[in-house]
Amino acid sequence: MEKDSLGEIRVPAAAWYGAQTARAVINFPISGRRPDADFVLSHVRIKRAAAVANNQPGWLEDQQSQAIIAACDKILAGEYLEQFVVDRFQAGAGTSHNMNSNEVIANLANVALGGEKGVYKPVNPNDHVNMGQSTNDTIPTAIRLTALAKLPRLIDAVNSMADEYARLGAAEEDTVKSGRTHLQDAVPTTLGREFNAYAWTLRRAAGALEACREPLCQIGLGGSAAGTGLNTSPDYARRVAAELATLTGEKIRPADDLAAQMQSMHDVQRLSSAIRDVTLELTRISNDMRLLASGPRTGLGEIQLPPVQPGSSIMPGKVNPVMFEMLNQTCFQVLGQDAAIGFMTQAGQLELNVMMPAMGSALFDAMDWLTNAMNAATERNLKGLKVDRERCKAFLHASVGLATLLNTEIGYGAAAEVAKESEKSGRPVREIVAERGLMDGDAFDALVLKAARDGHLD
Template identity: 45%
Template sequence: MSFRIDKDSLGEVKVPTSAYYGPFASRAKKMYKVTGQSAHVNLVRAFVMIKRSAALANKELGALDAGKADAIVKACDEILKGKLLDQFVVEAINSGAGTAFNMNTNEVIANRALEIMGKKKGQYDIVSPNDHVNMSQSSNDTFPTAMHVAILANMVETDAAVTILVRSLRKKAREFQSAIKIGRTHLMDAIPVTLGAEFEEYAYSIERAQKRMREAMDELREVGLGGTAVGTGANTPKGYRKLAIKHLSEVSKLDLRPSPNMFYSLQSKHDVANCSSALRNLAIELTKMANDLRLMASGPTAGFAEVLIPAVHAGSSIMPGKVNPSLAECLNMVCFNVIGNDVSVAMAAQAGQFELNVMLPGMLKCVLDSTDMLKNFLPIFSAHMIDGLKANRERLESYIEKSPVLVTLLNPYIGYLKAAEIYKESLKTNKSIRELVLEKKLMTKAQLDKALSKSSILGS
């Protein structure tokens, strides 16, 4: 392998001749061996869009030479089309405030811009990673802005995935609206409900969580680009902030707007933490649903067996014919990770000092990991679990007929204490409520039929 000698403020560094990254990224690549994971592609895209927008704004304001600005913009456009992505070598968790990743981006763009201008990589006196690509910027305002852009890009896909799940649940709710089943409280038999009502509740609760996600997304549209080092906007030409964010909003298609308080945008990570907590709350609702489905599907002979689940693969390597709720189990694990990631985000959000929160890369990785899992898996879960569920109506009806809890519906006729006696006797003798009430002549058959009718059970 051949090398070139690049120079930065710390001195000379050997860099592979073919590399578009430079001395800062070369050092960082050695120092930050943490996760083994490259930076998320949406973070790369977000940063490149910021550099593009800054170059355009600086050019329009006369701060950056047009030739250099055009080369930078062209280099950015190439990366946004998928080129040079392997040159972003700094890991997902890197230096505090993400300076290493910012400089990795600056170096890749600078070296490609140099080639576009007919120059050689490393000729930073012509196009500098710091003076030109990073003009009017700091890691302190670009990384928080890139966080918002990258998270929003992932959240848009996550929101679409949640919508798919809600639609699947509502479809099942309609399909199961006439399937009466035993309700359960404290895991014990309770007044009957319909399977459809349970699925409608899942859809409703997840839709409520989705609403909070969307509210969190709107807050993320406020960005601190232009605040530079501490939020003062030092070293930016007049009008830069508004113009740069305008260009960023256009290229990202995310309807971004300047933060009302630039110091807040650099110091506080409330907006990111709020988004993470919205994802956590969604995960809590999803976990509850997944747990219910696993219980409903348990059996087929020694469990509830209220629903029949589609087989996505063999359930056991030793027990032939076994079908497991594997996708619900996978959803549980996704949700546990989302909840754990939110704890990390909360710890990072409170760990800032004075004018800057420096825990940004770790925080961002957690939110992007959470959204990646949700946007990738929820459509699979919807299509291969929810859409394929069937109600085991015969089993559901047998539970209704045998359950002593039906005596609750007789309270208006025979009173609570007498109903409690019948309940206990039913459990002891294994006789049905209907059988005991008629045997003791507590009600007529007509009265009993009316009290235990479908309309009475469903309260309609």
């Protein structure tokens, strides 16, 4: 039995958490999902940094500070992670998770000092582990630190896919094919140009993600309750930020306005928006890949994706573009997380946005899901992609879009007549041009290749 301000409550004997966490477990049986692992570690880093910062001016005694630091180091090494048990949908602002951290760290510290679990002496969860802190400033800071931890993995996944498209682009720079606009035949292009465009777009998206890093480094820790700095030691905001910079390797610094970092989730929304932007591009690219791989007989079939599993329980031999189907589905889920973050960003009121626990969870899911999905699609499909150059060539010569190349030779009107005849008869433009004495076949082929590669005919 433990006792808090509401009275007595049973706490599991094996637990390292305490009364307030036990109440939260009872109150919030919502998703069945425990907190994100990176988030747990980020929050513990804050507790460790605070123990150092509060010891420097003598507010926290050496014995208490060292015991808290040692407890945090155990958790940061991967121990006791199962003791963080509060559901992702919980009390507003994340008070329950904050107390979960405070109680686990306090119990570990006290036992190490010869005390007992649940008897909070000489280290108290609120007075010592939470010294100079509030849920108001630790949770939004932990969300920022978690995003900073996940961001390099996401950027690497985007760049890895871009690199693979660039490799394919270089390999297929001379693979001429029919372009398509409005899903109709258009002027010739190359498969290399298509792939290189995907690479450029993804690298630009990676740059937009990277631009979110610096604002996330501006933390509100030290604002305590409502950004007032209440009960914080002298120069605490600067000292705790410096300690976190050392712990994380990021350029952490106090925000110019600590209260604003509790009211506003703008920087989280900005990152979510950048993730949405890359997700929209990935959705489009995934759709293209599925179209280009459609077939094998009745679709485009210009590329072949590696078969990673049987595609049907009833149709023998069927193989589907499952990795890009998976990526599409993941993208749609990520877009849903972004929508939820948007709603929660505007739901803040006065001095605090209390939607932070679910907002953080949505952001973390979006980052992890997209990272994993992109890596899987790159490794399992893009790296084994093959091109059917003969099929590209066949479609190219069957395309009425080739008549466009004649504009500068015979004028738009006459070229349109060639296109109409090709569409009506099914005969290639090349054959009609040669028959009418406009250009011999070899010259026309050279014209097509030059237009596809260079984009101009002079």
